[in-house]
Amino acid sequence: xxxxxxxxxxxxxxxxxxxxxxxxxxxxxxxxxxxxxxxxxxxxxxxxxxxxxxxxxxxxxxxxxxxxxxxxxxxxxxxxxxxxxxxxxxxxxxxxxxxxxxxxxxxxxxxxxxxxxxxxxxxxxxxxxxxxxxxxxxxxxxxxxxxxxxxxxxxxxxxxxxxxxxxxxxxxxxxxxxxxxxxxxxxxxxxxxxxxxxxxxxxxxxxxxxxxxxxxxxxxxxxxxxxxxxxxxxxxxxxxxxxxxxxxxxxxxxxxxxxxxxxxxxxxxxxxxxxxxxxxxxxxxxxxxxxxxxxxxxxxxxxxxxxxxxxxxxxxxxxxxxxxxxxxxxxxxxxxxxxxxxxxxxxxxxxxxxxxxxxxxxxxxxxxxxxxxxxxxxxxxxxxxxxxxxxxxxxxxxxxxxxxxxxxxxxxxxxxxxxxx
Numbered sequence: 001x002x003x004x005x006x007x008x009x010x011x012x013x014x015x016x017x018x019x020x021x022x023x024x025x026x027x028x029x030x031x032x033x034x035x036x037x038x039x040x041x042x043x044x045x046x047x048x049x050x051x052x053x054x055x056x057x058x059x060x061x062x063x064x065x066x067x068x069x070x071x072x073x074x075x076x077x078x079x080x081x082x083x084x085x086x087x088x089x090x091x092x093x094x095x096x097x098x099x100x101x102x103x104x105x106x107x108x109x110x111x112x113x114x115x116x117x118x119x120x121x122x123x124x125x126x127x128x129x130x131x132x133x134x135x136x137x138x139x140x141x142x143x144x145x146x147x148x149x150x151x152x153x154x155x156x157x158x159x160x161x162x163x164x165x166x167x168x169x170x171x172x173x174x175x176x177x178x179x180x181x182x183x184x185x186x187x188x189x190x191x192x193x194x195x196x197x198x199x200x201x202x203x204x205x206x207x208x209x210x211x212x213x214x215x216x217x218x219x220x221x222x223x224x225x226x227x228x229x230x231x232x233x234x235x236x237x238x239x240x241x242x243x244x245x246x247x248x249x250x251x252x253x254x255x256x257x258x259x260x261x262x263x264x265x266x267x268x269x270x271x272x273x274x275x276x277x278x279x280x281x282x283x284x285x286x287x288x289x290x291x292x293x294x295x296x297x298x299x300x301x302x303x304x305x306x307x308x309x310x311x312x313x314x315x316x317x318x319x320x321x322x323x324x325x326x327x328x329x330x331x332x333x334x335x336x337x338x339x340x341x342x343x344x345x346x347x348x349x350x351x352x353x354x355x356x357x358x359x360x361x362x363x364x365x366x367x368x369x370x371x372x373x374x375x376x377x378x379x380x381x382x383x384x385x386x387x388x389x390x391x392x393x394x395x396x397x398x399x400x401x402x403x404x405x406x407x408x409x410x411x412x413x414x415x416x417x418x419x420x421x
Contacts, residue, residue, distance in 0.1 A: 014093040015101025016045050023090065024048055026110025027065045027080050028055075030227035035165045037226045037254065049098045056094040059087045065227075066368040070360040075375040078113040078228070114229025117158040120267040122147050124172065124247055128199040129261040132166060132253035139252050141203035143189050146245040148270060153238025153277075156269040157222045158230035161251075163262035168254040169369070170264060172222040173207045174239070175246040179218065179319065186246060205338075205404035207248040219318060220280035220414065221247060222266060223334070223371055234331055234377070236275035237418045240321060276418040278331075279322045281314045283346075283386050283413045288402045295340060295392045295400040295409060304411050306388040307349075314417075327384075328419040329377035333358045336412040337390055339366045340400060344390040346413040351383040359413075364391075371416070380417075388413045 014020060024032075024042045032038035041047040042055065058064035065080040093099070124144050132138040161167035175185055192201040192209040201209050207218065221239060222231065233239070251264055285292060285306040295302050314324055322328075333346050341364035347357045359372050380386075390411035394400055400409050 013096035013099070014089050015099045015105070016048060016093065017101035017103050018105040018107045019089050019101075020048065020093050021045075022107040022109045023082065023086050024055075026112065027082065030114065037164055037166070037168060045100050049100075052090075052094045052098045056091050059090050062087075066365070066370075068361045068363065068365060068368055068370065069372050070362055073357050073360050074378075077373040077375055080113055080227070114227060115232065117156055117230040117232070117267055117269055119269055120158075121270045122268050124249060124266040124268060126199065126249065126251075126263045126265070129162075129263040130199045130251075131261045132255055132259070133198075134255060136255055137168075137253065138255060139202060139204045139250065140200045141192070141207050141209075142200040142249045142251075143193055144247045144249055146241055146243075146247055148241070149243055150272075151240060151242045152270040152272060153240050153274045154221060154233075154268055155238040155271050155274065156230060156232040158267045159222070159224035160265045160267065161262065162264050163259060164226070165256055166253045166259045167262060167264060168226070168252045168367070170222075170224040170252070170266070171220060171250045172266060173218045173248040173250065174221040174241060175218050175248065176242055176321065177244040178242060185218070189246070189248065203250055204406065205410065207250055208404065218248070219321070220282075222268075225368070225370060228370075231371075232269075233278055233416075234276075234418065237278040237331070238271055238274040238276075239278045239280075241270070273421075275421065276329075277322045277421050278416060278418040279318050281310070281318060281324075281415045281417050283310050283313070283388055283415060284411060285388075286313060288411065291401065293402045293409070293411065295394045297394060297397050297399055300393045301342060302392045302394065304390050304392070306386070306411070306413075308385055310386045311382075322417070322419055324417065324419050325382070326419065327379065327381040328417045330358065330374070330380055330415050330417050331377050332371050332373040332416040334369060334371040334414040335359060335361060335364075335390075336369060336410055336414060337364055337366070337392070338409045339406065340392045340394050340409050341366065342391040342393045344388070344411070346415075347387045348378055348380055349385045349387055351381065355387070371414075373416075377418075386413070 028042050032042040034041045067081045126142045159170045293304050343362045343364050345360045347355050349355050
């Protein structure tokens, strides 16, 4: 009787084809394929069976698929998190012997999260192929010309890494000719290229060579992580790019032996006009970069908080690119810390005393920094305030201060905002 019960359980449990394959293809194989940044393939039964126990362990711990936002704060677009039921299916499949099942019973994959760019109006391309160097990570920046003539508005973009085995993330930064430093800013970045005979220059954190991005006040134009697909800004929203602008393309390479070269490209969709102007607006305490953020040695959960009206700070950084004085919508938020980061939160404090949380992260991981896009925007009105808190664990012997280096720290909330033209 016991033997028959075990046989029945094994024959009726989940199979790869009917139950597990739809989950893996919908949430995992975008990174986990031969030559992908995931490090091993989950494409096909043999590959999935070989990694089955590891997949069950990672999904049960919710470290995979990577997604750091605490659930229940608000609804985000393209959340890859698995449900409790999906996690249990994988666990039961592994415990039941990882049966393949009948391909005729193949289940439908989960709805795809990534989207494609509807069209390409211009392409940003690294000037030359670059071969990353170092033992683990290489952050490299490349200066590119903006090709379209006349002012235009970026309404979407899609990054195409040339070497998916090593490209961990990509960011693009906008240099406007009418920015705070004007043409002098172009001269600064052109000089960076002359420091190193290889294409581009080394740039950990932001795009600066000096290690102090306060020297180069520029705004973000695009960002990408593996599996994210294209980014489409909300309908009628676009980032203005004046004629004569330049773009700094930053690529973070996570190195593997013998990976070769890379020449990443970014397809961009533009419109001649939009209803609302968009911008990436970083929020932080202005005192932090000048010594105001100290993380003592041998300390846990050290809190640094930026509270207040962000408009003067945004006006300084964004200038005439966008008018936020009448209030604005917040469409997404991305937190940025380095390796000592432990967690944090971003919120709006409204005039009526209510607090609207935008993002809460309890287990920060420097390797997984996402732009969390909201299904419905948050509204910031004149008189509201922004709140940013970063928590740090410092188990080192010395204090850590603000800086771009791996042995330094940062605390930034990068908001994508829009306001009427």
